[in-house]
Amino acid sequence: MLYPKDIEQKIGFDKIREFLKERCLSALGTSIVDKISYTDDVEQIQKLLHQASEFVKIISANDPFPTNYFYDVSSSLKGIRAEGTFLTVEEFLRVNNSLKTIIACISFLDKRKEEYPYLQSLNGLVKFNETIIDAISHKIDEGGFVKDSASEALADVRRNLRGKHAQVRRALDAIYKSAVKNGYVPEGASLTVRDGRMVIPITAENKRRIKGFVHDESSTGQTVFLEPSEVLEGNNEIRELENAEKREVIKVLTQLTDLLRDDLPNIKRGYQYLSLIDFIRAKAKLALDMEAVRPEIEDKPFFDWRDARHPTLYMTYKASGRKVVPLTIVIKENQNFIVISGPNAGGKSVCLKTVALTQYMLQCGLLIPVREDSRAGIYKNIFIDIGDEQSIENDLSTYSSHLSNMKFFLQHAGKDSLCLIDEFGTGTDPHYGGAIAEGILDQLVQREAKGVITTHYSNIKHYAENKESVVNGAMKYDVEHLEPLYQLEIGKPGSSFSLEIARKIGLANVVTKYAREVIGRKGLDVDDLILKLEKQTQEIQNREREAKEMDREVKRLKNKYDQLYDELEANKKEIINKAKRDAASLLATTNKEIEKTIRHIKENKAEKKETLKMRNRLANLKDEVQVKPTVQKAKVEVVPGEIEIGDSVRFIDNQVTGEVIDIRGKDVEVKVGDLKTVVKKKRLEKISRTKAREITRGYTKPSSSMNINQKMADFSGTLDVRGKRGEEVLGLVDKFIDDALLANSSELKILHGKGNGILKDLIRNHLKGSHMVQSVQDEHVERGGAGISVVTLK
Structure with a gap:
């Protein structure tokens, strides 16, 4: 049951019908649009929605669905029900082309029945005799002309007609040339036809010069169109043959019409099929234009719509490049009503109409503009x-009309009813109107009806707060700028912001002050509380948004760090591997040179001159394999004065610079890059920030000048760091690991002692972050236990 009778106009469904008609290919589809009706048959709704969604897939996939010749020939088919009637050639051409389109649609869907099962099931409507298409095509060509081969008699008549035309034309040409020669024909005139007969244009003063019959004259009367007597009989025969041709054409058309009439009921069903295809295609086109989908349907009175958009408002805004703010609105199975409050022009009525129009469209079998998980x-x-x-006619005021509607609701509403009421209770004394509205709402709840209500009344908000099956909802409002956000928030009531809006538009303070006194403290406290909650909610949402943005930035930076770290580790491995290859190559070269030198000395019996020569060659080789330091220690002028927080400093015993972030007596906490360390003040010297940046940019760690062969030979698998400072130890450990990799050593020992375990924890935590380390564990108890860390490399 729908109420009131003009419900479609009130919710805007009449505009949806217009949208659909605009997208139909012909009157076939528009005739179905007018027949759309609301239904509560779940299976029927599911079928209609599936048909539309399947056609959306066809259009989206650019599948070559046949869309030509969607002709409405219903009036032509009605005219041939009586025996002896026939279709014209033009009508037959439209019928034949549209019948071909029906067959093409059926063929398309039959080939894809697994992909489009709901559309393919419509093919069962079509059962007409397809031979009628061949019969029409055999007798009428694509230009709409009955072929000569349509019948033997027609072929004979047309052959004779062509011959007679040629004979008359030859005779007429001879007379025309003679008339031109004698100057009887106006300049530029030629042979023409009047009343189906070939005639010669003759000047009026010469019309007596040639015997014949005058059929017509020009508008000025200066030219007459004369049929010479010599061709009069020939033209008569042509006229008779033309009439005979018409009779034969009518016979052909009558025979074809009889074939149509014999199968007329099935052919009409074929056009019903074509109408449905046109209509479903229009539904799919509209769905694509408004980004509509097929939600999950259940045979229960509820809805759970995510990002729902008012359909007609969406189309209007889309045309002007604007966007509709989507609404997420839910009525669960155990809920009855949502009471929506908020300021005027805040979107309450649009929300209500969105619910009404979207539900109505759904139960008319149309896809709706909501998110797919709705x-x-x-x-x-x-x-x-x-x-x-x-x-005026019924002598009803606005409030009386509302009450009449409420009376109808109370008489007919039940658990399967959706009640949508805008500005509930307004139109009369607020004190009494609010009380009556609350009573009506309570009765509707007892009848288990469901729906959405918009209101400004505080007592209705209180009722929703205290009634388990009724929930409050608020149209969100920017309390700072006093502007509507058009967003629905379920779970709390909204303020009307009356006094705030009055202040914004510049209403006199004395008026708003007077209003506050009239409203009273209690009423203001409630509204102020709602306003305060709204502000707090918006602040929390802003902070959450900022936190999410910060979290995204942190994740981005972490990903960047991980990427850079992986690249550095990969480069580190490559450098070490290359060093190993170079060392092996250098070692082989050196050994060969030494063996060659020894052999040469022996062969030359250790002569002093040759020995000296070989020693010089070895000395040159030594120079070649040595690597010199790249940077010397920078000379930096020390800034006088005590070291304070924020100063740039340099470690006296190396080139490392940093920034002082804390001073605790003789201990100073220094930030070096991303790391922090605590050192004694006497180990630091104060420098300028400019010099600190220069040192940081120009510093290059000197490479070892030790011969690689010697370094590999002198490597020890044990590192003793006992008594070392924490900031020194980690550098020593990293160098120890690098040397071990160069020496191809896989098991190492680090002596750090037991003590308080601080040094041990520092080293082990550092090693856990290295991709080169496979495991770290205590040495055997008998060989040092927890005072020694045994490191196994990968």
Whole structure:
């Protein structure tokens, strides 16, 4: 049941019908649009929605679905029900082309029945005799002309007609040339036809010069169109043959019409099929234009719509490049009503109409503009009370009309009813109107009806707060700028912001002050509390948004760090591997040179001159394999004065610079890059920030000048760091690991002692972050236990 009778106009469904008609290919589809009706049959709704969604897939995939010749020939088919009637050639051409389109649609869907099962099931409607298409094509060509081969008699008549035309034309040409020669024909005139007969144009003063019959004259009367007597009989025969041709064509058309009439019921069903295809295609086109989808449907009175958009408002905004703010609105199975409050022009009525129009479209079998994970139920009844219903004819005021609607609701509403009421209780004394509205709402709740209500009344908000099956909802409002956000928030009531809006538009303070006194402290406290909650909520949401943005930035930086770290580790491995290869190559070269030198000395019996020569060659080789330091220690001028927080400093015993971030007596905490360390003040010297940046940019760690062969030979698998400072130890450990990799040593020992375990923890935590280390564990108890860390490299 739908209420009131003009529900479609009130919710805007009449505009949806217009949208659909605009997208139909012909009157076939528009005739179905007018027949759209609301239904609560779940299976029927599911079928209609599946058909539309399948056609959306066809269009989206650019599948070559046949869309030519969607002709409406219903009036032509009605005219041939009586025996002896026939279709014209033009009508047959339209019928034949549209019948071919029907067959093409059927063929398309039959080939894809697994992909489009709901559309393919419509093919069962079509059962007409397809030979009628061949019969029409055999007798009428694509230009709409009955072929000579349509019948033997027609072929004979046309052959004779062509011959007679040629004979008359030859005779007429001879007479025309003679008339031209004698100057009887106006300049530029030629042979023409009048009343189906070939004639010669003759000047009026010469019309007696040639015997014949005058058929017509020019508008000025200076030229007459004369049929010479010599061709009069020939033209008569042509006229008779033309009439004979028409009779034969009518016979052909009558025979074809009889074939149509014999199968007329099935052919009409074929056009019903074509109408449905056109209509479903229009639904799919509209769905694509408004980004509509098929939600999950259940046979229960509820809805769970995510990002729902008002359909007609969305189309209007889309045309002008604007966007509709989507709404997420839910009525669960155990809920009855949502009470939406908020300021005027805040979107309450649009929200209500979105619910009404979207549910109505769904139960008419149309896809709806919601998110794909939305769910929807089915209602047997939809009752709405929207807009001003004042009636002069019935002597009803706006409030009386609302009460009449409420009376109908209370008489007919049940658990399968959707009740949508805009500005609930307004139109009369607020004190009494609010009380009556609350009573009506309570009765609707007892009848288990469901729906959405918009209101400004505080008592209705209180009722929703205290009634388990009724929930409050608020249209969000920017309390700082006093502007509507058009967003629905379920779970709390909204303020009307009356006094705030009055202040914003510049209403005199004395008026708002007077209003606050009239409202009273209690009423203001509630509204102020809602306002305060709204501000707090918006602040929390802003902080959450900032936190999410910060979290995204942190994740981005972490990903960047991980990427850079992986690149550095990969480069480190490559450098070490290359060093190993170079060392092996250098070692082989050196050994060969030494063996060559020894052999040469022996062969030359250790002569002093040759020995000296070989020693010089070895000395040159030594120089070649040595690596010199790249940077010397920079000379930096020390800044006088005590070291303070924020100063740039340099470690006296190396080139490392940093920034002082804390001073605790003789201990100073220094930030070096991303690391922090605590050192004694006497180990630091104060320098300028400019010099600190120069040192940081120009510093290059000197490479070892030790011969690689010697370093590998002198490597020890044990590192003793006992008594060392924490900031020194980690550098020593890293160098120890690098040397071990160069020496191809896989098991190492680090002596750090037991003590308080601080040094041990520092070293082990550092090693856990290295991709080169496989494991770290205590030495055997008998060989040092926890005072020694045994490191196994990968």
